[in-house]
Amino acid sequence: MIVRCLYASRPADSLKGKLLDAILEQSRTNNPKLGITGLLCVSEDLFIQVLEGGRDEVCDLFNAIVCDPRHNHVRLLDYQEISERSFGNWTMGHVSIAKLNPAMLLKYFKHPVLDPFESSGKATMALLTDLVAAGAIVRRGE
Numbered sequence: 001m002i003v004r005c006l007y008a009s010r011p012a013d014s015l016k017g018k019l020l021d022a023i024l025e026q027s028r029t030n031n032p033k034l035g036i037t038g039l040l041c042v043s044e045d046l047f048i049q050v051l052e053g054g055r056d057e058v059c060d061l062f063n064a065i066v067c068d069p070r071h072n073h074v075r076l077l078d079y080q081e082i083s084e085r086s087f088g089n090w091t092m093g094h095v096s097i098a099k100l101n102p103a104m105l106l107k108y109f110k111h112p113v114l115d116p117f118e119s120s121g122k123a124t125m126a127l128l129t130d131l132v133a134a135g136a137i138v139r140r141g142e
Contacts, residue, residue: 002085005051005058006078006125008116009071011044023070024094036061039087039128041114043097047071048116050128052085078121086129095131104130 013019020042031037036053049065051058066074102112107130108123109115116124 001055002053002082003055003058004078004080004082004086005062005076006121006128007047007049007051007062007065007074007076008124009047009065009074011042011047012070012072019070034061037085037087037089039095039132041095041097041128041131043114046097046114046116048077048097048114048124048128050087050125052082052087055081073117075117077116077124087132095128100131104134 011019024040027038027040031053034053034057036051036057038049038051041048051061053061062076065071097114100114104127105112105114108127109119114124114127
């Protein structure tokens with residue numbers, strides 16, 4: 001059985017350069033061993049991440065993220081059993097939130113600002129699915 005977990009959090013420190021690169025590298029190194037795929041959207045003050053994989057592996061990783069001092073205000077937006085992965089091609093794809101088209105944001109949110117803490121998990125997931133379809137992924141995992 002595979003599951004999908006969607007969460008949002010605030011970074012404890014501003015996400016720039018080496019810190020973001022370290023998080024992505026850690027994900028791209030560890031996730032394949034666990035059978036986890038996903039997508040990470042970041043800005044200086046926001047993480048939105050989708051994790052897909054086996055239930056135990058995804059739950060263990062989410063629990064580790066909740067305890068990770070790099071994350072504050074971790075909130076589960078959606079969790080469900082799935083029949084197939086939507087982000088199976090990425091060990092951890094990456095989207096820069098700063099480069100999002102305001103028109104795309106207005107499709108799912110009442111203002112052209114991405115705030116997953118004030119919107120539904122379904123709206124946030126639909127946006128991420130559109131980003132994949134639009135080719136907005138910065139780097140595919142190996």
